[in-house]
Amino acid sequence: MLDVVNLSHTYGEGPNAHQALGGIDLKVAEGEMVCVVGPSGCGKSTLLRSIAGLIRPTEGQIRIRETTVADTPGDLAVVFQDYSRSLFPWMSVGDNVALPLRRRGKDRTARRAAAAEALEEVGLAAASSKFPWELSGGMQQRVAIARALAYRPSLLLMDEPFGSVDAQTREDLEDLVLKVREHHRMTVLLITHDIDESVYVGDRVVVLTRSPARVAGELSVDLPFPRDQIATRELPAFVHLRAEVGRLVRAKKESPPVQV
Amino acid sequence: MTTTVEGQTTRGMRAGLLAVLARVWLVPIAVAAWELGTRQAGSTYFPPPSQILARMYELWFSGPAAHLFLTDGALGDFLPSLARLFGGWALACVLGIGLGVALGRSRKLSGYIDPLVEFGRAIPPPTLIPLFIILFKMGTQMQVATIVYGVIWPILINTIDGARHVDRVHADTAQAFGLGRAQRLFRIILPAAGPKIFAGVRLSLSLAVILMVVSELVGSTNGIGYQLMFTQQNFDLSGMWGAIVLLGVLGFVLNASFLVVERRVLSWHRRARQTT
Amino acid sequence: MIDRRVVVRGAAGAAVLLIAAELAGRSGLIDPVLLPPMSTVLAGAAGLLADPEFLTDLWGTVIVWATGLLTAIVIAVPLGVLLGTLPRAELAARPLVEFMRPIPSVALLPLVTLLIPYDHGVKITVIVYAAVWPVLINTMYGLRDVDPVAKETLRSFGFGRLAVLARVSVPSAAPFVLTGVRLAAATGLIVAISAELVAGGTDGIGAFMIRAGSGYRTDLILAATLWAGILGLLANMLLVRVQRWAFRWHTERTGA
Numbered sequence A: 001m002l003d004v005v006n007l008s009h010t011y012g013e014g015p016n017a018h019q020a021l022g023g024i025d026l027k028v029a030e031g032e033m034v035c036v037v038g039p040s041g042c043g044k045s046t047l048l049r050s051i052a053g054l055i056r057p058t059e060g061q062i063r064i065r066e067t068t069v070a071d072t073p074g075d076l077a078v079v080f081q082d083y084s085r086s087l088f089p090w091m092s093v094g095d096n097v098a099l100p101l102r103r104r105g106k107d108r109t110a111r112r113a114a115a116a117e118a119l120e121e122v123g124l125a126a127a128s129s130k131f132p133w134e135l136s137g138g139m140q141q142r143v144a145i146a147r148a149l150a151y152r153p154s155l156l157l158m159d160e161p162f163g164s165v166d167a168q169t170r171e172d173l174e175d176l177v178l179k180v181r182e183h184h185r186m187t188v189l190l191i192t193h194d195i196d197e198s199v200y201v202g203d204r205v206v207v208l209t210r211s212p213a214r215v216a217g218e219l220s221v222d223l224p225f226p227r228d229q230i231a232t233r234e235l236p237a238f239v240h241l242r243a244e245v246g247r248l249v250r251a252k253k254e255s256p257p258v259q260v
Numbered sequence B: 001m002t003t004t005v006e007g008q009t010t011r012g013m014r015a016g017l018l019a020v021l022a023r024v025w026l027v028p029i030a031v032a033a034w035e036l037g038t039r040q041a042g043s044t045y046f047p048p049p050s051q052i053l054a055r056m057y058e059l060w061f062s063g064p065a066a067h068l069f070l071t072d073g074a075l076g077d078f079l080p081s082l083a084r085l086f087g088g089w090a091l092a093c094v095l096g097i098g099l100g101v102a103l104g105r106s107r108k109l110s111g112y113i114d115p116l117v118e119f120g121r122a123i124p125p126p127t128l129i130p131l132f133i134i135l136f137k138m139g140t141q142m143q144v145a146t147i148v149y150g151v152i153w154p155i156l157i158n159t160i161d162g163a164r165h166v167d168r169v170h171a172d173t174a175q176a177f178g179l180g181r182a183q184r185l186f187r188i189i190l191p192a193a194g195p196k197i198f199a200g201v202r203l204s205l206s207l208a209v210i211l212m213v214v215s216e217l218v219g220s221t222n223g224i225g226y227q228l229m230f231t232q233q234n235f236d237l238s239g240m241w242g243a244i245v246l247l248g249v250l251g252f253v254l255n256a257s258f259l260v261v262e263r264r265v266l267s268w269h270r271r272a273r274q275t276t
Numbered sequence C: 001m002i003d004r005r006v007v008v009r010g011a012a013g014a015a016v017l018l019i020a021a022e023l024a025g026r027s028g029l030i031d032p033v034l035l036p037p038m039s040t041v042l043a044g045a046a047g048l049l050a051d052p053e054f055l056t057d058l059w060g061t062v063i064v065w066a067t068g069l070l071t072a073i074v075i076a077v078p079l080g081v082l083l084g085t086l087p088r089a090e091l092a093a094r095p096l097v098e099f100m101r102p103i104p105s106v107a108l109l110p111l112v113t114l115l116i117p118y119d120h121g122v123k124i125t126v127i128v129y130a131a132v133w134p135v136l137i138n139t140m141y142g143l144r145d146v147d148p149v150a151k152e153t154l155r156s157f158g159f160g161r162l163a164v165l166a167r168v169s170v171p172s173a174a175p176f177v178l179t180g181v182r183l184a185a186a187t188g189l190i191v192a193i194s195a196e197l198v199a200g201g202t203d204g205i206g207a208f209m210i211r212a213g214s215g216y217r218t219d220l221i222l223a224a225t226l227w228a229g230i231l232g233l234l235a236n237m238l239l240v241r242v243q244r245w246a247f248r249w250h251t252e253r254t255g256a
């Protein structure tokens, strides 16, 4: 599905240049849910922006379903880290969610219905006619997620989507993403800095090194489905995986990539 | 129960009345002082406001009811003035916003055009009147050209600024969800630049009044500016003061009605800023 | 550091416009009497600099403009400080301001010419009337916008109201005042030239243009327009410089 080959990106030129990505190789299979973890500022958002075709990486290649990404691919949705800035303050919540659906060639009523359904899924059915800035931070985040879900992309990119919500909502949203992916057979790439979260939702966890980011190692998560916030987290396998990811994250930059 | 509620509403009304009084008490005092002062002085150049109002009524507002009480003179002066004002202003808005979005969104294009814009807006618009008089002869064309040239700059500059600084996450979101050109323009860029554009358009409205008057003073055979010149030459000072008052009212009404529209259109912006 | 590409593009844009105007004039597409070729205009503009008559006119405009602007500042800043610190006075004065401000100052020209026989006095009066408003409004706005914490800090050290006004309120409102002055300078130049065009007078760029216009000398009109533009550009550049230099702390804080 997604194939990232030797991806490097350097911001700026000359003495101010900053290399954010230092040769990343990453494969995501159809229907897979991959979590990317890495320290703050290592280049996770840069990786996501490159995949979404929002910046042109200085080196390397990105292929989605065997076609090289040059411009923004059509069948992809993004939940940005800056969720509050990613919603348009001049549109109601419902319009925000419905806007991208124009591209799907749906008529007005179909768009409305799809938006209402997605808002229902994130538990915000009542907020449709409100404006984004009338909602709390966590609610805005859920609107951004609803917008991505309503679009029904075959590839969903999420950049720390549960960053600023309370623990309870966060768990609900994690389960929501798991459910939706199951339901609509989406491929998901989820970026997070929360190790527990990556193990809980992922089929596979990819750990990045400090800037310039490289793949420090990856683990496949073979925990049973459906996952449960209490039961899954109690499993010895979960505790073990969590420790493994933690070790990779903390590993010194110089150490060679580990395969587990 | 009911008495307290009533007490509260009367108290509320009294508070509201006091608030209004605190705003307007100076106006009657100023008008009274003006009336008394001018009567005392008895100068021909400063007729008392009552006399100005009487003359305004006589000149413009004593017409038949079918014409909204406007006299033929009023129709002959107001309509051409307003037509030029709004015609020029609307044209400038269309040109300024269109060009501004293009320049704001394309670094390349703005690289070529920016210096010309900088120079163009530095030229004081009335300096072009003599040129426009030769090019277009006296009359409406020349006046509209002056207004368009003069008021386009604040619109253009603000639109460029607003369109250029669309929030990056907004732009990225639009791109990631693959919105087409037209949708990006009408649903993202224009609304995002809206507050800036409106500020420029409002500034341009008051400039348009100035330029309307200048162009009518210099080369016209009708309009409020012409009326100003005509009354001065006939030493009709009350009529001249009347025209000045009329222009003040016109500017005030234009600005106030524009603010109403702006509040409507940009309510999201005002309210979003209040909450954060 | 300025990007070299930007300079090249800007020069290219200006060159294309000049060449197009030149060709339009030469090819007879536009009657050269109405719109002479650019080279003639540029030569004319250079020639004007050696023309003592034009220099007197240019100087006349500058003097009237500068005097008007300074007078407006002297009137508007204290008034703005007063109204900005006394909210009740401001509330009461606002309807008067809102009514007087939109009266285009050029509309006062016919009246002022009757009142003041002295030609520069007429022009200065209308410039002052136009330039007072932006300075007044910005001063008031700046004073209202002063950070209350800064004021209270000083109050808590036992400074009186006047000391707070002088040490906190006025300095932190100063950038707004200067923005107002910049706006006033632009409006002032517009009004100065309008007044010269309407009221004529002995000197001024506008008076020069009327004379050139009556002789159908479009090349001279355009050349004078060019200089008027340069005058406006210089004045704005100067004020921007002053603003940047005097209020570095302000731009650094707001990142503007």
Ligand SMILES: Nc1ncnc2c1ncn2[C@@H]1O[C@H](COP(=O)(O)OP(=O)(O)OP(=O)(O)O)[C@@H](O)[C@H]1O
Binding pocket: A011, A012, A018, A019, A020, A038, A039, A040, A041, A042, A043, A044, A045, A046, A047, A081, A193, A211
């Ligand atoms: N537009 C830019 N210009 C220059 N440098 C940038 C830019 N965007 C990001 N960087 C730099 O690139 C590096 C990686 O940034 P990135 O946003 O990808 O990090 P991140 O892993 O997403 O961090 P976080 O977890 O805090 O979101 C950082 O050091 C950052 O300073």
Ligand SMILES: [Mg+2]
Binding pocket: A044, A045, A046, A081, A159
């Ligand atoms: Mg990030």
